Amino acid sequence: MFPHRHPFANGGPLLVTSVLALLSLGSLSWTTVHAAPTPNTHQFLETNCYDCHDSDTQKGKFRMDNLESLDPSEAAKKWGRILSRLEAGEMPPPKKPRPPQAETAYVLKEIKVTLAAEAKARRAEGRTHIRRLNRLEYENTVRDLLGITTPLQDLLPEDDTADGFDTASAALSISPVHIQRYMEAAETALQAALVRGARPEVVTRKFTFSDEKEQKGGALSHPNNKPMIHVRDGSLHFFSEPHIEVPIQSFQFAEMTKASPGRYRLRVSAFTHDAQGRSLAFAMKTTRSKKLLGYFDAPADQPGVVEAEHWFGPGDTVIIAPYLLNKARRERKLGQYAAKDGTPPQGLALGIEWIEVEGPLQDTWPPVGHQRLFGDVELKPFKSLPKDTVLPLQPLRYSEKLTPVSGNPEADARRLLTGFLARAFRRPVTAEEVAPYLAIAARHWEQKECFESAMLEAYQTALCSPDFLFLVEEPGPLSNHALASRLAYFLTRSAPDDALRAVADRGELRKPEVLRRETERLLTSPRSQAFVNDFLDHWLHLRDLDATMPDKELFPEYYEIVYSSKVDGLLRESIASETRLFFTDLLKTDGSLLQLIDSDFTYLNSRLAEFYGLPAVDGVQMRRTALPADSVRGGVLTQASVLKVTANGSRTSPVLRGAWVLDNIIGRPPPPPPPNVGAIEPDTRGSTTIREQLAKHQNSETCASCHRQIDPPGFALEAFDPVGQWREAYRTTETGTEVKVLNVEGGKVKYRIGAAVDASGSLLDDSRFVGPKEFKKLTLRQSDAVARCIAAKLVTFSTGHHTEPGDILALDAIVASAKKNHYGLRTLLHGVIQSELFTRK
Template identity: 40%
Template structure:
């Protein structure tokens, strides 16, 4: 069926559903908001006098304060109003943090503070209860990663669909947050195309593709034959690659698959003239065209003068290639200058590349059988080219009902009623009556399911989650995809909500390979690892930066999180730990000896190391800097938000950003000292700047430094006899003072100060996980539930795995 035909049906059949799913809940929410009646009498009798007595001298007159500062005389007790409620939340936060009143002003009696904070907290906690009819989590659409994974597991296809969909917005730090996941006609159009693509891959309309099996030699590659630079050496048994330059990597053009699928690749290689040291190389796969997206297969090392076979299986689209690139060897100019025949440095010698695939155990493939089972195929009347086939049926009515009932149940991820399945069956039968072939008619039905609200959204009713809703929430939390058969079976048996059963399922899901999605997606957003490519380090200031270092940085953080999760290690390790995950490249960057090879592994840190915890990991330090300089403001705000859970307020309007001086004339500390002289900035910068200054000992790419680097003023720098393109700038000063007066001299002392408040560290991560797990940030009314989670986790030695269990067992997780 073409898209025009489908779209003629789609509006009339599904617009009503989308209206009921997306619009009616919003109307009911607005109606319920009217029930939030302010308690004016109590406010005027007890609260306003406290504000007038203790706050109005600074916060009740624009003449006495800069524009934009909080005005307590403008505060109203209407907590249903979002903007007004946020002002009260800010007041409560400042008072509890003892930031207000400032040190220069007299402190109110404790009883007055208690009356004010209890009143604000009580009013905040009452909000969700009055919205109980709607629930704390709005209707949530699958984000594009969840959509791709769900289609993969539903159909059994390995396909990239996320790039066909527009990027998802984020709220509260995560792109699975219900508030940010909007729907539009444009998005539905993209879903139509994605469904077409997925079904086209899942359903087999051609004979089984022939297996390509061949041994390839790099000396036969066109890039080698036409090379005018002597960067390759032709040995009798191998081709030697001397240069690590991107332009001298070899794309294996002889491998040009006509069919998509999984291929087995075997590469025989060894180190040439490498003085008994292994040689490392990188393998990429993908289209290999300018502007296209390739992916890293991995880094591998091979021994000197002793061939080693590297083997892997990877998915390839049609006409994809692989690329082999040595790492850590000479640059091309050095080799060309001497000539490959005379060059005596190390090289990568590649003997051969074996390719086999696509690999199919059965045909038609599993994806096809998930839909049509063992129904026969015949020549296609649509294409009529003699090769293409289509599924046919001797009993269309019975087969349509069986196929659609099974598909709708699996796609909706729950039990379905006759009334829910009947419209899809009727649609297929209508197309059969219009002389569509059996397969083409079924495709119409399948496609309509894949764009229906029950597939694209997580349907949850207000109150305690039903069994299937609970199965979906758990699966999308830990796997970023649909529940498997075991979860759905337990939900169907009404057993999943039993605490012991639920705990057992959490353990099962965390031990499954699909749990890698939890690490990748949660850590990628919580710590900002997805932004690792957002900026590129200036090559003049950071010439040592390379792709392997970047890849190793991200891998370190992900493996560190996985280690804490798998072994239920304390959350305090996120601030300070005595181990991390390193390979030779990252260990060299950190100045830690004794680590060899490209594979990341657990390494105990030396006693004098400044590393340990995520704050000092290269990935975090890179994503909190730009390509040329670091900013204590940016890094400090990041620590307050992601680690401590106390994000700073936005800067007042009209206040410009501080731009670090990379020419070395002034330091960032000198610039921020002037910034702090602005009254509206001072109160926030006393919180933001200290953690930022503590991290100033780390540069843009996470390297330890005693001095800034500059491209202007400064002392020349020479490393290994080579003059660096940067100069040694002013000395680093990482010392500062916390708002409560505690001082630190460096990052090590700062981390120890953070560890003094373990409850806040636990609370912060509990909120982050609860936000990611449910698709909504905890509201004020969830405070008691969050504190209960923190209490239970503290009783279990602050373990990360324990925290995940307590999140899942909590009322906040099991309630819409």
């Protein structure tokens, strides 16, 4: 439907021919700046590079004497590698003669300026390509358009990724299967937005121990003599099934949601009974969608109230589950049960004073989705329609339900469609654009179908149209509405809101000061959390956090009890939250993005601090926490989320972690491995170390050039195991020193202590490091490269097209602006949005 253009095919001369021609002539603007003559780039490459990178020395590897004969896309990649290696000071190698620094800087500037000029001339159609909404964007857009919470992503085919993101136009193809699924998803969404009856009454129900008798065991008496619900073995005993996590059924919450699905507010008054004054935690989650509402603390001996809101579908209810209660009892060696004479237990217990449910909550009525579909068209019972009307639903079933009935179908339909299409298409629509959809509706009511059915056909067609499914942009500067869409999908992962659409309607968004103001407004909005979550899911691969499960024998700390298959839910949530909250903090405060490499703080709770071996933190709520001066933590490279997604569950690989750091942090991804290269097999028995396994690669001339770049970051991170804990030795399953006691549930573990970890290494410039702290300091010497890498990731994520060598000059300008403000992350993001990379197609 919308063919993708080859990135270098616009009818112009080959990339490399034009670049080399311009470079060989030199740039007038630059030669006039320098008093002394400077060599052109051809001479520089011949003098400093060709000795090692010509046909005689490379024999099919990285050659630079054949640039003029390469395919344009391959030439562009090579120019990118040349720039990267020269900027990093990696070439010429340390043992080779080095050209003067000023000469290298001049050549780098010449290459960037010329590539940027060539790219501008080549991109008559723009640097980006038309793309469709991905599954997340589709669901969010329909949610905001119709005011529904119905999940839609699973109704659509999986999206592919390219360049690390599922926003890439190259990955977002469309097929007949997509069209069929879009039709089904649109029908589901439209039905969810309809009103069938009067406004449901908001009900508040409060339940106490006197209402809900526990199944066994006496009530725990609180000091104020109020009866409490006593939890003894990890489940709430006032439920019908005491030995498992059981939903709240007995106070009829499921009946409430079955009759009136919607948004409900839950409030729970809970406390911990503990003679030592310490507190427990508990989780709340839904039964059907398995959505975690959160972990909460139950204060010691004095009830505290926690609150959560969630949309509950028909018959859905909530689970309240104490967090590792039995484990806490065993660790504290406390008694578990009440005495036979009925006195309160001496051990731990979770008390629930009361549970309150309020809902369904509605901000407006009719709901916003129904208003956008049918406005103020009067709602009447189905049975009031003429007998020959074709109904969209079974009339007997819905005889008492309501449906919109119009006295002037054509006028109402034209008005409703004009408003709906403008929102759905994210721009004003003309009468000519409305006409086909009006004709669809008219054709249906002319066949005696009811007004509702006729309009739903038109709306469903609109939600399957290219104007809705695709982000359509014209060559050149983006129009105000196209820019509004790009900005909104970047920072909120959904369509422009009313305020942003109004600015675009006035034609003001392209003004830099207005664009900055709207950027600030969206970043301040809670909706920007969607950007943080989705960007980190792809950039840092947090979406893969559960892709592999740690070996239960090697890393039992990740599980609730030793050798169980149940992950410690609080730990898993804390690991993900640390990275999201850390990035959000930098974005909110305009903190230096260099803190992504190393920082003196992070976000912790009691469980994660214990997992990291850091000083205790009270409670399960994540909070900004200063790190000890000698801590190995600080920055995303030492956070468990990143360390886990760069391991396979049983072992770590310096190659995997090293390549990840080069690609996602430094911005110099290594080339793909040569074909038929031998893989490194995992060795959990401990007979060989990872360095010994890598030696065969480093001893091979074919492999060594890449491994000299890849391995050092990976070696530095060997100090952390596959779940992100600090280690000084590897864990093994067969050989090694036996471990008799470990502070995990159950005490004795099966793994053994193997060889010592060697986290030292050296970079290409022979700078040596021992451990991650020294490696991070060396990485900070490449501050501009790190900032440019993050800027490039933001550009790729927001525009749907990866950055190319011709974009490096623009990226450098973004970095230079942020550098003036200590590399502020928020400043960098503003620079991306204000640049031509973002504001032009």
